[in-house]
Amino acid sequence: MRKSMSTLAVLGLGLATVGFGTAAPAAAAPAPATPAPVAAPHAGYVAKSAESDASKAFFQAVLESVAEKRAASPSATAAVTVVYDASRAPTFSSQIARSTQIWNGAVSNVKLQSGSASSADFSYREGNDSRGSYASTDGHGNGYIFLDYRQNQQYNSTRVTAHETGHVLGLPDHYSGPCSELMSGGGPGTSCTNANPNAAERARVNQLWANGLAAAMDKALDKALEKSGR
Numbered sequence: 001m002r003k004s005m006s007t008l009a010v011l012g013l014g015l016a017t018v019g020f021g022t023a024a025p026a027a028a029a030p031a032p033a034t035p036a037p038v039a040a041p042h043a044g045y046v047a048k049s050a051e052s053d054a055s056k057a058f059f060q061a062v063l064e065s066v067a068e069k070r071a072a073s074p075s076a077t078a079a080v081t082v083v084y085d086a087s088r089a090p091t092f093s094s095q096i097a098r099s100t101q102i103w104n105g106a107v108s109n110v111k112l113q114s115g116s117a118s119s120a121d122f123s124y125r126e127g128n129d130s131r132g133s134y135a136s137t138d139g140h141g142n143g144y145i146f147l148d149y150r151q152n153q154q155y156n157s158t159r160v161t162a163h164e165t166g167h168v169l170g171l172p173d174h175y176s177g178p179c180s181e182l183m184s185g186g187g188p189g190t191s192c193t194n195a196n197p198n199a200a201e202r203a204r205v206n207q208l209w210a211n212g213l214a215a216a217m218d219k220a221l222d223k224a225l226e227k228s229g230r
Contacts, residue, residue: 059170059208061137065121080110080209082168085120092147092161096124099162102195103169106202109209110169122168124161133160135167143168155186156193163195170208171201 062082086096100112117123122143132151137143145164152160163185167173177184179192182201186192197205 056170056172057137059168061143062121062168081113082110082122083113083115083120085117085123086114087117089124089126089147091126091149092124092152092157095157095161098158099165099195102162103165103197106197107169107205107209109206112165133164135164155190156195159193159195166197166201169205171204
């Protein structure tokens with residue numbers, strides 16, 4: 001995961017997971033490979049153990065990946081692009097495409113773009129997990145969004161996916177919010193189908209990427225200079 005040069009930087013990261021949470025059993029789901037247990041804080045789509053630090057860690061991990069690529073490529077444009085790999089979540093291809101389309105239409109300082117595993121800043125995965133859907137990072141460029149089969153049958157799947165993608169862009173969970181707030185997750189109940197961020201969430205993401213990337217790039221450039229021996 002590397003990208004382009006500009007006068008901006010990388011932030012440090014930590015081990016963490018954030019997400020949609022556990023869901024009640026629904027119709028039988030395909031039997032997938034269950035991901036390895038994640039030894040980290042976890043926030044469920046349905047309020048369980050919200051960890052604001054977890055979503056911050058994921059955001060910083062993605063910032064680091066994007067900043068390192070930009071520092072390594074002097075020809076990069078001013079636009080900030082976050083590349084994702086959806087090859088490991090084929091069941092949710094339409095929901096992933098729709099949720100990234102929603103975010104790309106909602107914010108202007110960062111864009112999500114599909115790419116290969118080798119060039120991705122984060123990935124989507126699918127399977128069965130008692131914790132439900134979540135976003136996770138180990139702080140070393142291995143960030144991913146896990147989409148749980150049963151939970152996506154109980155809740156609106158595009159909302160679940162867009163919510164988890166919101167963590168990648170820097171937003172924490174806010175379960176007490178209304179259905180009109182995307183990051184309220186499963187708080188409003190299974191009848192909530194809104195998959196769009198509200199005005200405050202859109203403004204926050206634009207602010208985070210305007211200010212956060214600048215700091216991340218400074219660090220990435222310093223790191224690149226150290227490697228070159230300057």
